Amino acid sequence: MYKLCTINLEECEVVQVEINQRVDGRSASPHGIQQKMCRDFLSIFSAYGALVAPQRDLKEIMIVARTEFLVGTQFRCWLHKECLKVKQSSRADSLSVEECLRYSIVVWLESHHYYRCGKGLLKGPFLGANDPRSLRILFAVYCTSAGEIYLRISFEVVRLFPLEPWQMLQLNFYVLYKLDVPVERHQDLSFASLLRGYLQTSPMLFAITTAAGGRYDRQLDIRYIK
Numbered sequence: 001m002y003k004l005c006t007i008n009l010e011e012c013e014v015v016q017v018e019i020n021q022r023v024d025g026r027s028a029s030p031h032g033i034q035q036k037m038c039r040d041f042l043s044i045f046s047a048y049g050a051l052v053a054p055q056r057d058l059k060e061i062m063i064v065a066r067t068e069f070l071v072g073t074q075f076r077c078w079l080h081k082e083c084l085k086v087k088q089s090s091r092a093d094s095l096s097v098e099e100c101l102r103y104s105i106v107v108w109l110e111s112h113h114y115y116r117c118g119k120g121l122l123k124g125p126f127l128g129a130n131d132p133r134s135l136r137i138l139f140a141v142y143c144t145s146a147g148e149i150y151l152r153i154s155f156e157v158v159r160l161f162p163l164e165p166w167q168m169l170q171l172n173f174y175v176l177y178k179l180d181v182p183v184e185r186h187q188d189l190s191f192a193s194l195l196r197g198y199l200q201t202s203p204m205l206f207a208i209t210t211a212a213g214g215r216y217d218r219q220l221d222i223r224y225i226k
Helices: 030-048 073-081 094-110 165-169 203-211
Strands: 002-006 012-019 051-054 060-066 084-091 114-117 120-123 133-143 148-159 214-217 222-225
Touching: 012 030, 030 051, 030 060, 030 073, 030 094, 051 094, 060 094, 073 084, 094 114, 094 133
Parallel strands: none
Antiparallel strands: 002 148, 012 060, 012 084, 051 060, 114 120, 120 133, 133 148, 214 222
16 A cells, blocks of 8 residues: 555535536536536646546536635636536545545546556557456555545456457347347347247336347347347
8 A cells, every 4th residue: 555645634625516407408418528527627627636526416526625726716717617516515524535536546547548447447458459468457545534645556467358350340240248248149049048938038028129129038138139
């Protein structure tokens, strides 16, 4: 575990910022707008030591920064330009710092071709690579009540099996992204199925897949396309 720095929590605040979804058609893509706001904020204000993280509510983001920055003109102008408003403000705490720092680290490392995969990071680009082995970095951020920030890092080697070019070029090959395993096209139930026919599947699944022009094997969790 590595100690990154020490911050004064008493000099920092955490603010909940609400995104106005009624301008510029933002309501059509709330998740994309939320991510864009977070990334734009980091690209502009990272030099000021400000951190950000998206919230479960897609119209909110959380910002942790020094009090003097949050009351400054530059931050207020950015809020007005992006049609944002401060919903709530309170003293910064350890959990808020940890959440914002985790997200900010992921965004910062994307420029170095490290991409989030689950709870870890993968060195890219990895699709189409000759070597299926890839290094996965697992990291955790901790902030104490005294403002001490620690980073724990561990590594593991994982195997990635991207699709081969011939699999994408064959016209009779239908790719179903189920755990990244390609599934061939079938006209009937496979011999490995425990069901005698499609009528034994759930009536709802049968109705949905039939209306969509396909069939579904509930036991094997495989969809068969006509």
